[in-house]
Amino acid sequence: MRSKPFLTVAHRLAILAYIVVALFPLFWLLKVSVTPNDLLYSEGVRMWPSRATFEHYTFVIAHSAFPTFFKNSLIVAGSTAVAVTILASLAGYALSRFRFRAKYWIVALMLITQMFPLVMLVAPIFKMLSPLGLTNSLTGLIIVYTAFNVPFATFLMQSFFDGIPKDLEEAAMIDGATQFVAFRQIILPLTLPGIAATLGFVFTAAWSELLFALMLISGNDAATFPVGLLTFVSKFSVDFGQMMAAGILALIPACLFFLLIQRYLVQGLTAGAVKG
Amino acid sequence: MASIDIQDIRKSFGAFSVLHGVDLTIRDGEFIVLVGPSGCGKSTLLRMIAGLEDVTSGDIRIDGKRVNDLAPKDRDIAMVFQSYALYPHMSVADNMSYSLKLRRTAKEKIASAVGGAAAKLGLDPLLERRPRALSGGQRQRVAMGRAIVRQPKAFLFDEPLSNLDARLREQMRAEIKKLHGDLHATSIYVTHDQIEAMTLADRIVAMHAGVVQQVGTPLDLYDRPANLFVAGFIGSPGMNFFEGRYLVSGDHADLRLANGVTLPVPRRAGIESGATATLGIRPEHVVLDAHGALEAKVDLIEPTGFGIIMHVSIHDVPMKIFTLDRAMLDPGPAVRVDLPQERLHLFGTQGQRVE
Structure with missing residues (x-):
């Protein structure tokens, strides 16, 4: 050309x-x-x-509750990403490989969960978590985030599994592997791009989630950093300098995370894209 | 090595039936080729033997042991896939040793088995490479290597050469045959290529629409096809067919075609006068003879280098002739031919061979 x-x-x-x-x-x-x-x-x-x-940075790190927020966010986002990826890998594999009854309805139900605006669900979720003692706790947040991210992540993982020829695990099974060993030793390593993409997607989603964190968490101890950023807003003023410094610090883990997985992500996103 | 015994195997996917009761006994060390057009059920049968598809009904025995409900890993068979199915994230050596590792074979044993297979297949310089750095033929070899390191009871091949170009296919075909000569392993080979079937098989199983049409040696199928399907499928260019009515008059018989032309055919006991029948003759058996009984209009000449395929028509019925006579490159508008009686095949109303 x-x-x-x-x-x-x-x-x-x-x-x-x-x-x-x-x-x-x-x-x-x-x-x-x-x-x-x-x-x-x-x-x-x-x-x-x-x-x-750099005075805003030193203040945020040394004199505010930001390190707590930061730690909470890392725990919540990291745990959610890992939990979702494990669940979505198993579910996506099942959807991709197995024929079973009611598969159609399970997929439909999973899609339905994605149709509602989250705001609608805040009150019922609060009502459910409250008697379980899961409000104002990181565990509660992890459970909610995991539940909301699993359906989409499952479809994402399914498309990656669909892209891996069935022959490969059949060959492994003839070579002497059980279906699970074939999944673990042959299919999973080939799905690393997909796993990286899912991890990254869920991590950022959980990292920056505000609505549920705001509604379910009160007080600084269990606050994640999006909630924590609001503490820089006081009744009469907004401390923009500190808020922005906290924001920059909060970007660092997300950037590091993507730097770590970007090698897989580039293949992963395109693979997912082609499969649609 | 082992014998494989298949009894009245049936397979349905939901209401859709793919195999309608297949019986087959494969002897220890035998090379069996399942051949037939796409969708005839040959691959499904192979996958059932491998344990990759459930058996709807019937029994499969390997070495006398019923394996219907055994997982593929417990059947001790090896399979070569059309797509090669090499593990992309493993080196050639790891690909070949994977099955032995799963069986917790000792390291030294694995090394010697992989080394032996690699030497046999000329894979030594490639052992450290990943599959994506290999050519199609090399990948094919690795897939074979992966099968032979195991010394399984049987080898299954699912159209292993279909993804290779013609030259390489020819070469690999010969290698597979040579390998079988060395190992004497019970082998089941699925292909839609009748040349592969003819050249490789001890016995061919010709399948069509989920039913075994004929089981026999390659020459059996070539010389005495059991029905019209086998007659048309085996041989290239394909057999010529003439449909008509089988009529006996006195001590000789004729086939009267729809356009009124009669062709003399041998008398056969298995068919009654007046029945519809099909006459078959292979293109290479039609004799070109200046004093031949039939006149054939020449429609088209296809030189293949080795010989010539002539498309002719006898009273508007198309026919092919294969000849080595280069004079036929320019035969003129018409030639005279004979259909030697001993070369004719006669098939009855149901398409079955009539003797």
């Missing part, structure tokens, strides 16, 4: 424009987080403050 310089340039410019638009809020987050309080309202709109400072 002959290259057309104009189209190439236009293409790159379009991508650049998209990246600028997408990343600008992040940049603003960073900018505000390093702006000293006295300059925040006095310098007008500037791309970078005349004097940068």
